[in-house]
Amino acid sequence: MELIKGNLSGDGLNKDGLSPGNYLIIMENLKNFIPPEKQEEIRDQIVGDIFREAEKIARKSIISTGIENKLEKRIDDILTSRWLGFPIMLLLLGFIFWITIVGANVPSEMLATALFWLEEKISILFYRLGTPDWLHGILVHGIYRTMAWVISVMFPPMAIFFPLFTLLEDLGYLPRVAFNLDNLFKRAGTHGKQALTMSMGFGCNAAGVISARIIDSPREKLIAIITNNFVPCNGRFPLLIILASIFIKSSLSTTYNSLLAATVVVAFVLIGIIITLLVSWGLSRTILRGIPSTFTLELPPYRKPQIGRILVRSFLDRTLFVLGRAVMVAAPAGAVIWLLANTTINGSSLIQLVAAFLEPFARLIGLDGFILLAFILALPANEIVIPILLMGYLSSRIMMEPESLETLHNILINNGWTWLTAIATMLFSLLHFPCGTTLLTIRKETGSFKWAFFTFFLTTAIAVLVNLILVQFINFFIL
Amino acid sequence: MNKSAESIALNLIRRNFNIKNDDNKPLIALAGNPNTGKSTIFNGLTGLRQHTGNWPGKTVNRAEGYYRYKGREFLLIDLPGTYSLLANSTEELIARDFICFARPDITLVVADATNLERNLNLALQVLELSTNTVLVMNLMDEAERKGIKIDVKKLESCLQIPVIPAVARDGKGLEEIKKTCYRIIREGIKFKGIQMSYSREIEEKIAGLIPVLQRNLTFLEDKINWRWLALRLLEGDKTILYSISTYFPVYREAVNIIQKGDVQLDGVN
Structure with a gap:
């Protein structure tokens, strides 16, 4: 002393x-x-x-305690009931997807027509100015066309889906979802709050990863972070919705088709949740072992949604944000694709060489070389998988003037797509590596690159494995 | 210590909470249960004059901002939403340490009018720590819709602090909050604030322990509520002495002997 x-x-x-x-x-x-x-x-x-x-x-x-709010309690009893809670949740989600699918078609077509009409005018202008071909190619066929795809394919579904989703949030429904799922997560050996961080992931996985801060235990927080990517985020919903709406078809009426497509998207959300639970269960029994901690989940009262604010917020914070990010990433990616497509070695373009290189592996998991390449190039932002894919197909084969989802359908069919390719692509999109932003967020939240890499490899391995099993199974037994 | 030395010492402690307040703006802390519209009030008061980040060394969101009223600037800190100050979680620990050590000039407790009882729990705990407290009864419109009527005057006389009804979403009550805070600071108003009294057994122990604390922790004179500190020690709070050693450090290595008393993180291996 x-x-x-x-x-x-x-x-x-x-x-x-x-x-x-x-x-x-x-x-x-x-x-x-x-x-x-x-x-x-x-x-x-x-x-x-x-x-x-x-x-x-x-x-x-x-002075007065008021009429006990029986209605609210009764609604909660139904929404969180053991038997009805889950079906209602799926129905609500399905309903939102259905409205999106039905509503997005027409504006998508109009936007595409307008943007490709404009492309023609720009091309004419470029020729009049005597711009060299390569510059015109990069700017118009590379950058402009990719961005036109991003906008026409993604904007309408987002403009419909996001306000509806925000409405559900604003009503106070998401905590009820968490309430329904809480028990399942506890059984998986993780924190019930993971139901909340997972719900956040539906909005944006990076946001979902950040929201894992609400979990105190480092072990459970890590599990929530690693598995967050298994629910489709705003950037990936459009892909699911678009592919479902063009490939899930039957000979029956169009209403029936759209309902079926909505059901398929719901099924994918469900698969995402199931994989989340399975992987959480696996992690909490292997490298992140421990007992789940308890917590009290408070169901906040239902609040009257502020429609005006929802529209503004979902438009500014989500639609424009996602679209802006997509356009920003798509522009350079479009240029890269164009360069790859127009640089030739021994008579075949680079993009064909790369795609051909990826082809054998991609085939195994139900994709093709171009799809896999699109997923890889879309690492910065998952939103641009479809636009990049289209650029890939169109730049290496006959030029087409795509004008609507119908044409989109034709492009894909012409490139050998079947319903199985669509399912495999959707599944891969659901399970594969998180986008660059999410990976960087994981690194920031966990304080080390280790967990970001771990998440990258784990998710990709699971995606490959699930796809492989599904595709081989279907090829063997059905086709 | 004279007045300016005192404020320099306080500013030094507040720096531990990342508060740089060299021009001595009055410091207002916002406390409250989760889902009471605390952040709405924070946003309503500060507007765009705010910035967000984390609490030092913690992954808990922190928001700080300021507003101007009648030519005077007020510094506002949004504490994490908590149900109590019993240091059961990181959030509670942050809120408690802030009110205890950073000693805000005013603590605004935001309460949900539709759930008065549970919200008063927190208010009573804040009052044990500091009586420079104002209760904001938010969500008055929702309470009204549910047919809940609250006698604000009666509540004021029970708690012996100002109670301000508000509907923060519509901006109602914000002006009243600013006016009240302004008056408290300008006129140096102190409130009595209801104080909890416990069983005779506990009260005797408190009375016995306070002199011991005063003798041994002279550096805390005028800087802590002795009764509150005695209560925490009696109930076996594992975190409070460690917090004291953090904000009143002597020399680094020797602090190791003081039990860290980390917040219980369930389920960690």
Whole structure:
């Protein structure tokens, strides 16, 4: 104690801050007042007294307690009931997808027509100005066309889907979803709050990863972060919705088709949740072992949604944000694709060479070389898989003037797509590696690249494995 | 210590919470249960004059901002939403340490009018720590819709602090909050604030422990509520002495002897 520097008095106590001397004396004295084993009891008494006082004051100052909100409680009983909770949740999601699928067709077509009409005009302008061919190619066929695809294919579904999804959030439905899922997560050996972070992931996986901060235990937080990517985010929903709406067809009426497509998207969401639970279960029994912690989940009251704010917020925060990000990533990607398509070695373009290189592996998991290449090039933002894919197909084969989803369908069919290719692509999109932003967020939230890499490899491995099993199974038994 | 030395010392402690307040703006903390519209009030008061980040060394969101009223600037800190100040979680620990050590000039407790009882729980705990407290009864419109009527005057006389009804979403009550805070600061108003009293057994222990604490922790004189500190020690709070050693450090290595008393993180291996 003599070595201790600072303002010490004779008894080893410090006058400026808490020293071990002060600490030990206080702990010693405390024992005289209360033995450690009695402390818990005191705590309960104190908490109880405060609780009773609060109750007393509340009773004194509340004039009328109001009609007990029976309606709200009854709604909650239904929405979170053991039997109806899940079906209602799926129906609601399905309904939203259905409206999106039905509503997005026409505006998509109009946008495509307008944007490709404009492309023609721009081309004419370029020729008049005498721009060299390669510059015209990169700018118009590369960058402009990819961006036109991004906008015409993605904007309408987003403009319909996001406000509806935000409406569900604003009504207070998401905490009910978490309530329904809470028990399943506990059974998977993880924190019930993961149901909430997963729900956030439907919006954006990077946001979902950040929201894992609400989980205190590092073990459970890591599991929530690693598995967040298994639910489709706003950037991937359009792909699911578009592919479902053009490939899920039957000979029956169009209404029936759109309903079927919506069901398929719901099924994919369900698969995502199931994989989330399975992987969480696996992780909590292997490298991240431990017991789940408990927590109280409070169901907030339903709030009257503010329609105006929903429209503005979903448009600015989601639609424009996702679209802006897509366009920004798509522009350079479009240029790269064009260059790959127009640089030839021994008579075949680079893009064909790369695609051909990826082809054998891609085939195994139900994709083709171009699809896999699109997923790889879309690492910065999952939103641009379809636009890049179309650029790939169109730049290496006959030029077409795509004008609508119908044409989109034709392009894909002409490139050998079947319903199985669509399913495999959707599945791969659901399960494959997270986008660059999410990976960087994981690195930031966990403090090391280790977990970002781990997530990358785990998700990709699972995607490849699931696709492989599904495709081989179907090829073997059905086709 | 004279007045300016005191404020320099307080500013030093507040720096631990990332508060740089060299021009001595009055510091207002916003406390409250989750889902009470605390952030709506924060946004309503500060508008765009805010910035967000994390609490030092923690992955808990922190928002800080300021607003101007009658030519005076007020610094506003949004504390994490908590149900109590018992340091059961990182959020509760942050909220408690802030009110205890950064000693805001005013603490606004935001309460949900539709759930008065549970919200008063927190208000009573804040009052034990600091009586410079104002209760904001938010969501008054929702309470009204549900047929809940609250006698604000009665509540004020029970709690012995100002109670301001508000509908933060519509901006109602914000002006009143600014006016009240302004008056409290300008006129140096102190409130009595209801104080919890406990069983005779506990009260005796408190009375006995306070002199011991005062003798041994002289550096905390005028900087902490002794009664509150005694209560925390009696109930076996594992975190409070460690927090004291953090905000009133002597020398780094020796602090190791003081039990860290981390917040219980369930389920960690």
